[in-house]
Amino acid sequence: MASAGAARAEGTGGDRGGVRTALAGLTTRGRSFLAAGVAAAICAYVLGQSDLLRVGLLLSVLPLVCAGVLFRTRYRVAGSRRLSPARVPAGSEARVHLRMDNVSRLPTGLLMLQDRVPYVLGPRPRFVLDRVEAGGRREVSYRVRSDLRGRYPLGPLQLRLSDPFGMCELTRSFSTYDTLTVVPRVEPLPPVRLSGEARGYGDGRLRALALAGEDDVIPRGYRYGDDLRRVHWRSTARYGELMVRREEQPQRARCTVLLDTRAIAYEGAGPDSAFEWAVSGAASVLVHMLERGFSVRLLTDTGNAVPGEGSDGFAGSGQESADAAGLMMDTLAVVDHSDGAGLSRAYDVLRGGNEGLLVAFLGGLDEEQAAVCARMRQRSGGALAFVLDRESWRRDPAGGPGP
Secondary structure, X not given: OOOXXXXXXXXXXXXXOHHHHHHHXXXXXXXXXXXXXXXXXXXXXXXXXXHHXXXXXXXXXXXXXXXXXXXXXXXHEEEEEXXXXXXXXXXXXXXXXXXXXXXXXXXXXXXXXXXXXXXHHOOOOEEEEOOOOOOOEEEEEEEEEOOOOEEEEEOOEEEEEEOOOOOEEEEEEOOOOEEEEEEOOOOOOOOOOOOOOOOOOOHHHHHXXXXXXXXXXXXXXXXXXXXXXXXXXXXXXXXXXXEXXXXXXXXXXXXXXXXXXXXXXXXXXXXXXXXXXXXXXXXXXXXXXXXXXXEEEEEEOOOXXXXXXXXXXXXXXXXXXXXXXXXXXXXXXXXXXXXXXXXXXXXXXOOOOOXXXXXXXXXXXXXXXHHHHXXXXXXXXXXXXXXXXXXOOOEOXXXXXXX
């Protein structure tokens, strides 16, 4: 879903020095009117011409009134920004919607908008809006796109206001920032059964547990607060004390996706580098396994696990799974190379017999790290590794990745 932010324009100088700020915003036309008015007033005083004095006062007052009104109404223009969507894959476009509301009782003059965006998302958008009537609104939009994953701030929105006579222009900035998250590309994966898949996890395991039902009874003693509807009378009669049914909920199949982020394990840089391929592969596997009903977590060589909550750090079910998927994709959007030299910290996180399937995306390995990976295999129910050869991953003259 899109994220939105709204704020009213804030003066850069506040109320202090308001007169100075307003006068500094006078345009060439406004300064000319003011200078002509002062000159006419001086000449009228010297020559004793009252009519000329009236003309001079009119020429002087007009730009001052315009500047004062424009300065006093600077908070009467409200703006908002909405991203659609706020999270996009690399190479895809997002649309940014800007809305300006005139909450004053007076129409505005010409409005010039400029939204500040990182250059990697494209050129800075600029818009010119005609006068906005009292209580009216204007909406504009622009597109942003990035081939590089990351989190990019949008804002602040800058607004240049002009009075209807063109006497004064004031620049204001909105305090609202929004963040566009560019996540790795996700490729669709076919539903295949992996070789070496251990018994006790996978879709078959889920179906077996589903057939067993959610009411498999393991009686235990009654505790204060237990639902009396769960009393198991047969066990109560057998043991001579009140017994209740302890439900053993089916456990979801587990999958750990290991991403090697060591800088020494990869060659090249840019969106087509080996490291970006590994990040995209990890994201694709995460999404694929979540769609198949697995409890999934992301693990890096530094030992950091995401989501890191729930049972042993694995994603839960239902809404928790969706939230965890977003958290893992956000993590992959900003993941970068680590300074580590080995995979031992990731190995320490894995615990024997409880990890289910392990899918690893690895860079270059020496004999020592290959031995660590072999021990990881022993601590998992099943394992699959994608090892990228950093020596052979080169750019060809056309700019594509090597084999």
